Amino acid sequence: MTTLVSDFRSDTVTKPTAKMRRAMAEAEVGDDVYGEDPTVRRLEERTAEVLGKEAALFVPTGSMGNQLSLRVHARSGTEVILEGRSHIFHYEMAGMAALSGLLPRPVDAPRGRMTKEQVAAWIRPETVYYLPRTSVLALENTHNFAGGAVVPRSVIDPLLALAAEKGLRTHLDGARLWNAAAALGVSEASLAAGFDSVMTCFSKGLRAPVGSAVAGSKAFIAEARRVRKLFGGGMRQSGVIAAAALVALEDERQRLPEDHVRAKKLAEGLAGISGISLDVMAVETNIVFFFLEGEWGDSAAVTAKLKSRGVLAGAAAANSIRMVTHADVGDADVDRALRAFSEIAKGH
Numbered sequence: 001m002t003t004l005v006s007d008f009r010s011d012t013v014t015k016p017t018a019k020m021r022r023a024m025a026e027a028e029v030g031d032d033v034y035g036e037d038p039t040v041r042r043l044e045e046r047t048a049e050v051l052g053k054e055a056a057l058f059v060p061t062g063s064m065g066n067q068l069s070l071r072v073h074a075r076s077g078t079e080v081i082l083e084g085r086s087h088i089f090h091y092e093m094a095g096m097a098a099l100s101g102l103l104p105r106p107v108d109a110p111r112g113r114m115t116k117e118q119v120a121a122w123i124r125p126e127t128v129y130y131l132p133r134t135s136v137l138a139l140e141n142t143h144n145f146a147g148g149a150v151v152p153r154s155v156i157d158p159l160l161a162l163a164a165e166k167g168l169r170t171h172l173d174g175a176r177l178w179n180a181a182a183a184l185g186v187s188e189a190s191l192a193a194g195f196d197s198v199m200t201c202f203s204k205g206l207r208a209p210v211g212s213a214v215a216g217s218k219a220f221i222a223e224a225r226r227v228r229k230l231f232g233g234g235m236r237q238s239g240v241i242a243a244a245a246l247v248a249l250e251d252e253r254q255r256l257p258e259d260h261v262r263a264k265k266l267a268e269g270l271a272g273i274s275g276i277s278l279d280v281m282a283v284e285t286n287i288v289f290f291f292l293e294g295e296w297g298d299s300a301a302v303t304a305k306l307k308s309r310g311v312l313a314g315a316a317a318a319n320s321i322r323m324v325t326h327a328d329v330g331d332a333d334v335d336r337a338l339r340a341f342s343e344i345a346k347g348h
């Protein structure tokens, strides 16, 4: 596949497939606020099944899914423990504070893997009445800003056991849970097991144009439906977009290993270029994060140079870049990106 522009900024840039567009055009719909959209119902039932939960709820965005889950789980004035570079903490506009009166308690962990000891140190004791209560423990899998890092059950299980012991609710930001499952060769349900709620996105590597879901117990979903309306997310004939999400769910998960192979190839090529600091072994899924050293200068200047060569990448911080593989970048795009980096490195 050769495209005009090789867009590695995010897997969210993927365009819907012809099959998705057909499904959208033909979708059977109704008013979902009245619970009358059969396509949304089907998507919710199938999502719950795939994630191994009792029920699911279709939501417009991953951010809304995360935020409404926290709102359902926690009382205002309590603390939420989560990883220091997690999407919920960094990129959701202080949503938990603004929308639900919750205080984030970030815990920094390499590769997004918080330990039981780290979390235990921040669970507030009931015996000290003037401390906020800890209400929720939230994890992210794959962890976006740890470079698409996979969080395996060996990390999850001790954390869920601790949460159960201390009476905390647990939430999983599984925007890219599909990638984690593909990388580990396990089911999504096996990675979602034990969490009170899980959010996942159809609009990233799975290529749907819009849509995410939350899943959990029937009681959780009943409350989540109320909060979705409160947050302005009650949708009407949303079967039109749910139809594309259903195609995404059924057709696109099998393809994700291809994205992972291309990310690895991209990482290996980049790691061989002088002044690029990148741990190839850390690239487990479709996200490649790396640092620029020495002569390279500012990442914004580098992404501008890449753009002039038809390659789009994200400047993650002053000296780091994020590149994401997805269905709309092929081998030729990876080659073009590596060529562009080599040219820039040589000062051409």
Ligand SMILES: Cc1ncc(COP(=O)(O)O)c(C=O)c1O
Binding pocket: 060, 061, 062, 063, 064, 066, 087, 088, 140, 142, 143, 144, 173, 175, 176, 201, 203, 212
């Ligand atoms: C890990 C993670 N969680 C949540 C989200 C939020 O999804 P949305 O952009 O649909 O709000 C993203 C978006 O990139 C993400 O990477």
